[in-house]
Amino acid sequence: MLTNPGSKNALLYVPLATICGFVISIALLARNDQINTTDISALVVGFSVALGLISLILARANAKLHKSLSEQEVAKHTLTKLSSAITNSGASIIITDSRGIIEYVNDKFVAMTGWTADEIRGNTISVLNPIESTETEDSLRLEPSCLGENWKGEVLCRGKGDQRFWAAVTISAVSNDCQQVTNYVLSGIDISDLKEVNRKMEQLALFDSLTGLANRRLFIDRLNQSIKSAKRHGNKIALLFLDLDQFKRINDTLGHDSGDMLLLTVADRLKSCVRSQDTVARLGGDEFTILLNDVDDAQDATTVAKHILKTLKEPIKLGQHEVIVSTSIGITLAPDDSSNSDTLMKNADLALYKAKEKGRDGYYFFTEELNIRAIKLLTLEQELRHALQFDEFTLLFQPQVHIKSGEINSVEALIRWHHPTRGRVSPDDFIAVAEETGLIVPIGEWVLKKACIEIKMLQQLTQFPLKVAVNLSARQFKDPKLETVIKEVLECSGLEPQFLELEVTESMLMDDIQSVIAQLNRIKATGVTITIDDFGSGYSSLSYLKRLPVDILKVDREFVRDIPDDLNDMEITSAVIAVAHKLNLKVIAEGVENIDQRDFLVINKCDYAQGYYFSKPLTFEDLYDYFCKIERISA
Template sequence: MTSPIATILIVDDEPKNRSLLEVLLKPEGYLTVTANSGEEALAMVEENPPDLILLDVMMPGMDGYDVAAKLKTNPATRNLPIIMLSALDDRGSKLAGLSAGAEDFLTKPIDRAELWVRVRNLLRLKEYSDFLAQHNQLLEQAVRGRNEEITERKRAETQIIRLNRLYAILSDINAAIVRIRNRQELYTEACRIAVEHGHFRMAWIGSVDSKGTGLSPLAWSGFDEGYLDKITLAIRNNEADTLVLAMRALQEKKPVVCNDIDSDPKLAHWHIDARQRDYRSMGVFPLMGDDQPVGLFVLYASELNFFDMEEIKLLTEVTANISYALEYIKKEEKLNYLAYNDVLTGLPSRTLFHDRLVQALTNAHRHRDRLGVLFIDLDNFKNVNDSLGHHAGDMLLKQVAAMFSVCMREGDTVARLGGDEFVVILDSMTSEDDAWMVSQKILKLMTKPLTIEGHELLVTCSIGIALYPKDGEDAKALLQSADGALYLAKNKGRNNAQFCTAEMNAKALERLTLENDLRQAINRQEFLLHYQPRVDLISGEITGMEALVRWQHPVQGLLYPTKFIPVAEESGLIVPLGEWVLRTACEQNKAWQRAGLKPVSIAVNLSARQFKQQDLVEIVTRMLKETELDPSYLELELTESMVMQNVEAAIATLSQFQAIGVKLAIDDFGIGYSSLNYLKHFPISFLKIDQSFVRDITTNRDDAIIAKIIISMAHDLGLKVIAEGVETDGQKSFLSLHHCDEMQGYFFSMPIPAEEFEILLRERCCMSMTKPRLL
């Protein structure tokens, strides 16, 4: 069916381009003719039609689109395959060429191997098309002939149907290869075409690992009913003996077929499964890359002896084309990676960094978020290159890049600009302190020695910080500000971080000093607890207390939690501080009980970091045992946001606390997630209404409604309600009228030292309760 020599017409107004294409096609043995314009090409086609045309797009006078359109509207040349050639690589140019009627599109400069594959494929398709036309003509003659044998007519019909099917597979998969630039999408489309147009019962494609033996199914189409799951299980269990055809195709690097699965003893393991799914024949076709198998295209047919020589030949061509497409995708991915990533460290390069910064700034402007940029420069990096060589310098840069990445939050970007310069984008910051915290993490991490080729090195860095929008509203301004801040850091002796403004640097210095003082305060035991009583809104008696930490700073005096707790949270010091608060509160409560005072519960706030500790329940259990406090007199308060971050884990932890007898409360209720659907699943005893609702409860209708709803909902769930921040008789009366259970706030008592709280317990102080009136 294959013609001995194919004639290819090359149409290009540039003589050099025509000569180059002739040279590229010569090894394939094609006969080439040339035309230097669209008009000349049309005249040559009319006189002596070629088998294929390579048609340049941009030509003076009649361009390639016009030539293709004229050829495709002429019935005599409609089936003449055309490959458009263009230096333009955009999607619009390709679509314009395909719309004009071209079968394929190649981008200049032309890759020789790609040219050969595309030309060979289209000539192959033309052969099938011509062959089909001949058979259709013969069939028509046979039908008209009175003496034509019926069997001959049926044979011709069958052959035409078969050729149509083969033509459809090759044509559609080649079209998919031209169109698709995604590996998974190409696999899926190839399987679909094989089933829908090739009439296969099932088709699947799997990738091969670097060793050339491990197989992973990635795409499939057709009637499966769990067959591929069994193959996947066999692969996972390393049952190579049950996948003999696949293993053989991988080892021999060539197609392997079985035209009678049910009778092949090598496939005995699959006989029943294949019979149930009507798989009679199968073919395994390797996908190659660099002369090694990179995947398999596996097809199943419902007919015996389905894979004849013509079928195998065509499917071998199809898999060769898919293999070439995979190589093209691989090269394209590598080029894209190299264009946007630093080769040495794997971090985003300057180009990708700039794209991400522009996008981050757009999002920050739209959502009114804060954004930070950190310029990082390694101190004295030149000394490493000069003393140990550039190879050691490269190894150092790779290690440092990995360390910087560890310090980042999810969604942040760290990039390498070149040399020893790095830059960081901190997206969606909650406060300006976030940028400072990240810079301190980096500086702290860099204090650890690095080992490079047997040499232990201590490498420091300088960091410049700029913030959006105060230090710049576009990428250029922000980067200039960060660069200026880096200059300040270097002038201050390196190994430090600086903002670009004196105000921000003063604030950062104050925070750093506070953190250092905080570390010392824990060792020096400079903390103390104040206790705020909770009272019953019916009896007025004290029912419990909340332990609130204070810091007796040696210079600044008594500091309240709002001053130092955020620093403790961010630095991680909240964990040892929280354990001190918990132990001290339990010891104090037990001491009052031993003194014969009325037993009441003590509430301790847990921080988010504490709640995430894996051994939190064990820590609390141990402290209760050591202080001898009954668990029923300890309450732990958590915020809504803490328990909603990971609901399942939160429920598990809270259930463990419930099991040991510790009571639980949701603090600041109403300002967090307000996830009422989940509330019923938490084993809690109390809800605390946030003081922001209580403050205006008598003057703000919305706050009043919210408070009433919270109280009613909590009671329906069997929970008690505690109102925080009660400061007036009106607030107390409103809460009492609407059946709130308890309250705490300045109306009864502010948080007070232990000795003053002891007096309240000894004297059994109560809040005077008058009958609430309707407000």
């Protein structure tokens, strides 16, 4: 048994020391002072047992000691690894105390900010805030009062020298055993490049690449927000839709670079006409929209529109050229006209087209009558498509006669539409709609093909070399495929090109003279005759007439109608005939209604005439009968 070393009955005492420094005494006690053989045997046995117990105790003690030493080594090694990881981390690491005072920064922080550890230590984290940073920068500010348990987000920071950079920051709280926060660990990575990429992507997605103005997507978003705000606060907003007048002519004449310069100048001027809370957007091409927030009434929008019209009229320098542009403006109000963004855009667009119809360089407010008209036009467009598909169109032919002999030289093909429920529809009621919607192109091709086929048939039936004149629309004339279409129609119908006359209005020739001449030459190359229709209605015709590859002039009916009562019309008509003949051009006077007009044209040596005095427009059958009668008379 174990006992203290001072026992008087001890037979044997052995002191043992552990490696931990503890002293253990082992003693064998006798029952009395006499030692006998039995006691010696007991001594040996007891001592052996005691040593076994001691060995077990020592083994356990040594095991615990080794475990403790291993844990310390592991902890020390782990701490070393953590320290190295923080020091060499790819992220910037800051450790502060519980008050936000910086105690430690790693090498990445030094590289990112330019501050050394000694320079930054002892400062609060607010030293990282840009000096002039405000909430409008959409960035949090690093302040000790903002520190919480855990947080992560994007922060605009500053380094030494006040250079700025964006960082993705994570803040973690460190607590002691009593759950009290003792430190904060801030880790951050520089995301400035990523923010710049995102900014550029947003710029591309929401802003016009040329002018930097809001694009359609951003404008519609702001329009929807303004509509909601107007509902909450009982305010009004105004939407202005703008389209530059004659932009295409300037762009085609001076080139696309000049066109871009013009658009940039217009964008800057538009921004100068509105307030900071308003939005100017470019939808594409030369179309702009303006959102006016918090207006009192239509007068506010009128004031802005007038200011825009005046500002845009100031000359714009484009390289060596100086141009003046005007604009047409359509205006709609919310909630007066609608509280739906799509409807407001449509309303402003309708008002814009009305402003153009009134003569351009002006503004027009949306009215419900415009909406009713738009619905009618949409219905008419659908019916026109149906008419084209189901062959509801027919052709009439009005003779063009030799002014002296009265013999038919050619006929003008005139389209007519017999509606299945509304009966005959006047061309004045559907040609403009067809032109606006683009349907005029397939309709025009139908007229061209139908006219050539029927005149060829009439030639075969009557053996008369009759010519046919077909009007080209503005869209058809600008179509780059027009030359191919003409060739295909001539080949399909079998009509020889010298029997086809194509009429283009004078107004169609007023844009880019070089492009016009090039297109006329392409048409002329097919072998057809070219006529300028409504001649005299333009403003600079005679100055470039000699440059145009044309064959015939048609005097506008407006100048013929009041002959012989209007001396001015008589002088204009006689002058046009004289100039045309000097240029070796033939002249056709249209709208001849009486003998006085016919006699005046004969005296002034006009070549051909067309009008009800000679013949009304005829159907194919009537025209055939006419030539049959002539043949019988001559026989």
